[in-house]
Amino acid sequence: MNTVADISALPTPTLVVDxxxxxxxxxxxxxxxxxxGLKLRPHAKTHKSHRIGRLQIDAGAIGLTVSKPGEAVVMAxxxxxxxxxxxxxxxxxxxxxxxxxxTKTVRVAVDSRHAVDRLAEVATIGGVTIxxxxxxxxxxxxxxxxxxxxxxxxxxYISLAHSLRLDGLMLxxxxxxxxxxxxxxxxAKIASLLQETIDLWKRHGLAATIVSGGSTPxxxxxxxxxxLTEIRPGTYVYNDLNCVAGGWCRLEDCAARVTCTVVxxxxxxxxxxxxxxxxxxxxxxxxxxxQAGFGHVVELPLAKISRLSEEHGEIELNGESPPLLGSRxxxxxxxxxxxxxxxxxxxxxxxxxxxxxxxxxxxxRVR
Amino acid sequence: MNTVADISALPTPTLVVDxxxxxxxxxxxxxxxxxxGLKLRPHAKTHKSHRIGRLQIDAGAIGLTVSKPGEAVVMAxxxxxxxxxxxxxxxxxxxxxxxxxxTKTVRVAVDSRHAVDRLAEVATIGGVTIxxxxxxxxxxxxxxxxxxxxxxxxxxYISLAHSLRLDGLMLxxxxxxxxxxxxxxxxAKIASLLQETIDLWKRHGLAATIVSGGSTPxxxxxxxxxxLTEIRPGTYVYNDLNCVAGGWCRLEDCAARVTCTVVxxxxxxxxxxxxxxxxxxxxxxxxxxxQAGFGHVVELPLAKISRLSEEHGEIELNGESPPLLGSRxxxxxxxxxxxxxxxxxxxxxxxxxxxxxxxxxxxxRVR
Numbered sequence: 001m002n003t004v005a006d007i008s009a010l011p012t013p014t015l016v017v018d019x020x021x022x023x024x025x026x027x028x029x030x031x032x033x034x035x036x037g038l039k040l041r042p043h044a045k046t047h048k049s050h051r052i053g054r055l056q057i058d059a060g061a062i063g064l065t066v067s068k069p070g071e072a073v074v075m076a077x078x079x080x081x082x083x084x085x086x087x088x089x090x091x092x093x094x095x096x097x098x099x100x101x102x103t104k105t106v107r108v109a110v111d112s113r114h115a116v117d118r119l120a121e122v123a124t125i126g127g128v129t130i131x132x133x134x135x136x137x138x139x140x141x142x143x144x145x146x147x148x149x150x151x152x153x154x155x156x157y158i159s160l161a162h163s164l165r166l167d168g169l170m171l172x173x174x175x176x177x178x179x180x181x182x183x184x185x186x187x188a189k190i191a192s193l194l195q196e197t198i199d200l201w202k203r204h205g206l207a208a209t210i211v212s213g214g215s216t217p218x219x220x221x222x223x224x225x226x227x228l229t230e231i232r233p234g235t236y237v238y239n240d241l242n243c244v245a246g247g248w249c250r251l252e253d254c255a256a257r258v259t260c261t262v263v264x265x266x267x268x269x270x271x272x273x274x275x276x277x278x279x280x281x282x283x284x285x286x287x288x289x290x291q292a293g294f295g296h297v298v299e300l301p302l303a304k305i306s307r308l309s310e311e312h313g314e315i316e317l318n319g320e321s322p323p324l325l326g327s328r329x330x331x332x333x334x335x336x337x338x339x340x341x342x343x344x345x346x347x348x349x350x351x352x353x354x355x356x357x358x359x360x361x362x363x364x365r366v367r
Numbered sequence: 368m369n370t371v372a373d374i375s376a377l378p379t380p381t382l383v384v385d386x387x388x389x390x391x392x393x394x395x396x397x398x399x400x401x402x403x404g405l406k407l408r409p410h411a412k413t414h415k416s417h418r419i420g421r422l423q424i425d426a427g428a429i430g431l432t433v434s435k436p437g438e439a440v441v442m443a444x445x446x447x448x449x450x451x452x453x454x455x456x457x458x459x460x461x462x463x464x465x466x467x468x469x470t471k472t473v474r475v476a477v478d479s480r481h482a483v484d485r486l487a488e489v490a491t492i493g494g495v496t497i498x499x500x501x502x503x504x505x506x507x508x509x510x511x512x513x514x515x516x517x518x519x520x521x522x523x524y525i526s527l528a529h530s531l532r533l534d535g536l537m538l539x540x541x542x543x544x545x546x547x548x549x550x551x552x553x554x555a556k557i558a559s560l561l562q563e564t565i566d567l568w569k570r571h572g573l574a575a576t577i578v579s580g581g582s583t584p585x586x587x588x589x590x591x592x593x594x595l596t597e598i599r600p601g602t603y604v605y606n607d608l609n610c611v612a613g614g615w616c617r618l619e620d621c622a623a624r625v626t627c628t629v630v631x632x633x634x635x636x637x638x639x640x641x642x643x644x645x646x647x648x649x650x651x652x653x654x655x656x657x658q659a660g661f662g663h664v665v666e667l668p669l670a671k672i673s674r675l676s677e678e679h680g681e682i683e684l685n686g687e688s689p690p691l692l693g694s695r696x697x698x699x700x701x702x703x704x705x706x707x708x709x710x711x712x713x714x715x716x717x718x719x720x721x722x723x724x725x726x727x728x729x730x731x732r733v734r
Contacts, residue, residue: 011459011734045677067678086678087630090693092378111633114692135633142674142681143631143639174676263454264510266478266502272510278708283649307509309541310412310704311434311453314509325481326457337677341645342709344731364711367378 002357004347007328009355012261013275015339015346016330016355021255022052022237029219029236030059036223041065041083041212043234044075046337048362051348052237053078063105065232069096070365072106081105083212085170085232087135087143089115092367098126107131109170109212111144116158123163132158133170133212136197138190140174148197155206168210168229169197177217177246177286187224194227217246240336241296245287256346257298257330258339260313262323271322273305273313273329279342282308283335295331299323305331369724371714374695376722380627380642382706382713383697383722388622389419389604396586396603397426403590408432408450408579410601411442413704415729418715419604420445430472432599436463437732439473448472450579452537452599454502454510456482459734465493474498476537476579478511483525490530499525500537500579503564505557507541515564522573535577535596536564544584544613544653554591561594584613607703608663612654623713624665624697625706627680629690638689640672640680640696646709649675650702662698666690672698 004010033040042056043065053064053075063081066072072082073096087110088097100106101123110116110132123130134151137144145151151169158166171194176186190213198208214222214231216239222231235242238256239249258279264272285292293304294313300320307314313331323329333339340346341363347355371377400407409423410432420431420442430448433439439449440463454477455464467473468490477483477499490497501518504511512518518536525533538561543553557580565575581589581598583606589598602609605623606616625646631639652659660671661680667687674681680698690696700706707713708730714722 012457014733090379090628090630111631112692118693137634141634141637142676142679143633145633146635261457263457264478266510266512267504267508268513270508277648277650277705281644281649282651282705283644309509310708312509325479326485338644338649341677366381 004355007259007355010259010347012259012328013273013279014259015256015343016259016349017238017256017346018349019351021253022055025237025239025249025253025255026056026059029233030061032220033231034060038222038228039230041230041232042237043085043215043232044071044362046234046237046340048074048340048360049346049358050074050078050361051358056237062230065234066362068365068367069093069100070367071362072097072100074362076100076104083107083109083133083232085109085172087111087115089118094118094122096367097130098122098128101128101130102126105131107133107167109133109135111135111154113154113157116154116161116164120161120163129163129165131165131167133168133210134158135170136193138171138173138193139176139186140172142172142174144171148193148200151197152200152204152206155201156204159206166206168208168212169194170212173214173218183218183221184224187218187221191225191227194225198227216243216248220248235337238336238340241332241334242286245285245292251296251332254332256336256340257332258295259328259330262325262327262329263312265322265325269317271315271317273315273331274311275313275331276311277308278310279339280308280313280331280333281335281338281342283333283338285334292334295333298330298332300329371722374626374722377626377714379695380625380640380646382623382710383626383716384605384623384713385716386718388620389422392604392606392616392620392622393423393426396600397428399587400598401427405589405595406597408597408599409604410452410582410599411438411729413601413604413707415441415707415727416713416725417441417445417728418725423604429597432601433729435732435734436460436467437734438729439464439467441729443467443471450474450476450500450599452476452539454478454482456485461485461489463734464497465489465495468495468497469493472498474500474534476500476502478502478521480521480524483521483528483531487528487530496530496532498532498534500535500577501525502537503560505538505540505560506543506553507539509539509541511538515560515567518564519567519571519573522568523571526573533573535575535579536561537579540581540585550585550588551591554585554588558592558594561592565594583610583615587615602704605703605707608699608701609653612652612659618663618699621699623703623707624699625662626695626697629692629694629696632689632692636684638682638684640682640698641678642680642698643678644675645677646706647675647680647698647700648702648705648709650700650705652701659701662700665697665699667696
């Protein structure tokens, strides 16, 4: 294993993940779901790392969630139960899932008869069973059937396909994206919609064994939606500045930081780091998209990353002393998921403080 | 070579580059610089591709520009003359440049004595000469010395280093980012600043043999800054929606498109494609950051990509007929450079219409 003693031995910009913080974040979420009788199926999109996924499984997660069959293939080495929370029905995606279903539990969330037909087809050819969740739109209006009646209609259709198994419902409450104290109203509305759907299914002899909810912003409020059997948060494993801004974690819970080098201090009142949009992404902070800048500089808490070029991050010092040219700074990004996706490898700060090289195993999958 | 006859044979989302359009864009810029007695040193950050870089050299470019030594190493296979338009002085970057300078012409742009010292050190150890350009801030206020007097002071310092060769000036007019008709004023101001600097250097016996300017937005107005000897546009090779919005190209000059699949049509008035922020980037359009959406859907010209998740692009149809589930759409991104950087490989539509797989050779370089 490629291991170094100190961050100064690493070329920049690079991503460093603090293992003790990751362990604490994982334990925290595991504790929450346990205390509320929920199951946890973390979304691997955040880390795309076999090793981190394995940590989640070891801490009690029942399986992993992914967006792409190519990611499922990687994560299948870490667990036996995979949910593709994506309408992965096309001719390049569906056969991968059928093939995986020969040895693993594979589930897919869908919102169309077309997707059901395609999945049934490949499952039949492969002689396997694929589990299906009906994606129900609970207010984010991205994907998902539009009403309990539509959910029933699609559930009936799924239940007729011999190679598919109707497992339940999936929802993504992406619109409930505010500080936790104000989530109760929107979550009660979701609970009511779910209950209506479940009751309707029941009256037609169909059961929603799984009701899969939640991402990081609402994860710790999932008990307010008693219909949920499991949740799928992803970001919580590393956290980021959006999580801090939303009140879902503290700054010290942010496990992933971009280590960078100060490359210019020529412009008064500023310094420039070697982390731009190709390192941090240009994702803005949800609560203050035009004001908040592009990340938190740990060593310069008053400073603001005011503008990104592709390979430059411009930091307005706001009274902080200009750092030395060539010195190192570390940045907590606004949104860690697409940031991780920009890096081929990252470094894990192990429990003993040493840094070991790790691969972002599941990045760069086309399908 | 991995070649397919048709776009339908490719898993999505994927990047497809039209070679005839690339050739036309390259010829167009080559024609412009030739007619104005300028030299062209295209920035390879846009394509990060050895093959495309080679096309630029074959069309008369005198060398290539890069941001990172790791990119220079890749592009060194395509040409013998490399400009690192970045203060690449740290202990991980500078030695790579010294090593390359043994067989290639290597130049670096700097804005500090610290950078000069570090580069002189590695060049001395390596027994090589590195060319240096003084980065002069002409109004973008990112990097660069702040005045002709500072430029003189740094030029003198460089000229004292035996292993370095003072080659001239570099500027980045990133603030001149408007439609071409209104560029004349800001460009005249830049010309005046350059002339003042060049005259000051001359009075102290120093020559700016190279005056390197311009990126795509101002490229075709470079003759308004008569001090320039060369320009470094990058985006022009592919173009993007920002170039169209800025009036620097036409829609049909956009050579790179993301081919994607319609994965959901469940929400009325919308369809969802499998290209989100991890495929297109969340870069906004410079002229209408909050209104313009995240790219142009070629097949649905009235539609708008109104919201991106990581793997979903939500398209408001705006009266366009909903496309069929599973059908293909192609998207011209707002900003092609970070978009290319998200893809490990891309497909080139050759002159005969066939698609051949190509690698984004220089992506993922840490330093």
